[in-house]
Amino acid sequence: MIKKLPIEALRPGMSIVKLSSDVWEHMPNLYTQPGIIRSGDEVRQIKERGFEHAFVEVEVPGELSLEKGLDAILAQCDHAGPAKFRVPFEQEIEAAFMAYENAMLHVRRIVSDVKLGRAVDYDASMATIDSIVETAVRNPNTLVCLSKLSRYDDYTYTHCINVAAISVVFGEFLGLGKKQLQLLGVAGMMHDLGKIAVPENIINKRARLNEAEFDQIRHHPQYGCDILGKQLSIPGEIIDAVRDHHEKYNGSGYPNGLKSNETSPMGRIISLADVYDALTSDRAYKDAILPNRALALMYGMREQDFDPLEVQIFIKSLGIFPAGSLVRLNTGFHALVYESNPMHPLLPKVKIILDKDLRPIQSETVDLATQWHAGKDGLEIVECVDPGAYRLNLKPFLRKRR
Numbered sequence: 001m002i003k004k005l006p007i008e009a010l011r012p013g014m015s016i017v018k019l020s021s022d023v024w025e026h027m028p029n030l031y032t033q034p035g036i037i038r039s040g041d042e043v044r045q046i047k048e049r050g051f052e053h054a055f056v057e058v059e060v061p062g063e064l065s066l067e068k069g070l071d072a073i074l075a076q077c078d079h080a081g082p083a084k085f086r087v088p089f090e091q092e093i094e095a096a097f098m099a100y101e102n103a104m105l106h107v108r109r110i111v112s113d114v115k116l117g118r119a120v121d122y123d124a125s126m127a128t129i130d131s132i133v134e135t136a137v138r139n140p141n142t143l144v145c146l147s148k149l150s151r152y153d154d155y156t157y158t159h160c161i162n163v164a165a166i167s168v169v170f171g172e173f174l175g176l177g178k179k180q181l182q183l184l185g186v187a188g189m190m191h192d193l194g195k196i197a198v199p200e201n202i203i204n205k206r207a208r209l210n211e212a213e214f215d216q217i218r219h220h221p222q223y224g225c226d227i228l229g230k231q232l233s234i235p236g237e238i239i240d241a242v243r244d245h246h247e248k249y250n251g252s253g254y255p256n257g258l259k260s261n262e263t264s265p266m267g268r269i270i271s272l273a274d275v276y277d278a279l280t281s282d283r284a285y286k287d288a289i290l291p292n293r294a295l296a297l298m299y300g301m302r303e304q305d306f307d308p309l310e311v312q313i314f315i316k317s318l319g320i321f322p323a324g325s326l327v328r329l330n331t332g333f334h335a336l337v338y339e340s341n342p343m344h345p346l347l348p349k350v351k352i353i354l355d356k357d358l359r360p361i362q363s364e365t366v367d368l369a370t371q372w373h374a375g376k377d378g379l380e381i382v383e384c385v386d387p388g389a390y391r392l393n394l395k396p397f398l399r400k401r402r
C-alpha cells in the first residue's frame, strides 16, 4: 500500500514511489526521487533540502497486489452508488466528444475574456456545462474515458475541462441534482482562472519553485475568487469552490489553511478531481501516472489531503480500473476499460483491442462481471499498461463498434 509520510518518518529500507507527474502546486515540498532510502543521513539531507513529504510503499501483511489492496479498501466503503439506467457507451460517446470539444472552445473564450478584463459569460458557461452534465447522467464512463484519452495541445485548457467532467461524474455518483451538477461543473471549469493573475514564467516554470514564487501560486484560488466575485450573477457556491480547491483535510492547504469541515463541499470535490487529473495527465516534460496507481496514491493521502471517506467514495466512483485504462488480460491480449463496475471493481466491462504484441485486432467487448457470475473460467485483468510507453493512441478505438 502507498502512504504519504512526513520526511521525519522515513526509515532506511523504505522505498520512495516514482512520482514524476505535475503535482507541484498540490504538494510543493514533495520528495519524488524514486529508490530505497539507504540511511538516516540520507533522510537528514532530504529534510535539509526543504522537502516535507514523500510517498512510500508500506508493506501490509497478506496484501497481494496494489489492485487487491484497493479492492479491500473499496469493500469497506459501502457506498455502492445508486442503480441507474445508463445509455450504452457506444451510443453516448459521440455526444461526449461533442460536449468536450464545445467545452474546450468555451474555456478558451472565458480565459481570453478574463485576460482582456471582460466579464465571464456565466449563462453561456452554464449552457456549455449542461451538455457535460447530460452525458454524465446518460453514461459517465464516456467522460472518464475522454478525460484520459483526449489529447489537446494545451494542458491548461484540457485540465479545466477534465476537472469539470470528473467533478460532475463524481457528483452524479453521489446523487447530486442537475442544478447542483451544473454549478459544480462550472466551478470545475473555472477553478484555476486565478492563475491568469500569476506571472506566466512562474506558472510554466519546470524547476522547483522558490518560496516567493510559490507564495504567488498560493494566491491563485483567492485571485480566482476575486475575479468571479465582481460578477453578481455568479452564485456564491461557485466562488466558494474556486477559493477552497487547494485546501486540505488537515488544514495544511492554501490560501486560508481551512480544515475539511470548514470548506465548501464543491471545493472538496474539485480538489479530488484536480489532483486525479494532475497525476494522470501527460505533459511534454513529465509522464502520466496510470489511473489505478494515481488512485492508490490518493488513498495514501487520506487524513492529510483528503477526508478518508470522501477519497474512498471517489475511488469507488471511478473504479480500480477507471474507464480509459489499458489493461493486459491473462490471455496476454490487451483491452480498453470502457465501463467501471462499482459493485465489482476488479470486473469492469472491457473492449479487447490489441493482441499480445499490441497489434490491433477485431475488437470484442466483454463484461468481466457477467462472465464471472456465469461461473466461466475466463478472462481476468492482470495489470494496467501505460499506452504512452508504447506510443499508442487509443482514442480511435472508442468510436469503433467492432
Ligand SMILES: [Fe+2]
Binding pocket: 025, 191, 192, 220, 245, 246
Ligand atoms: Fe489550482
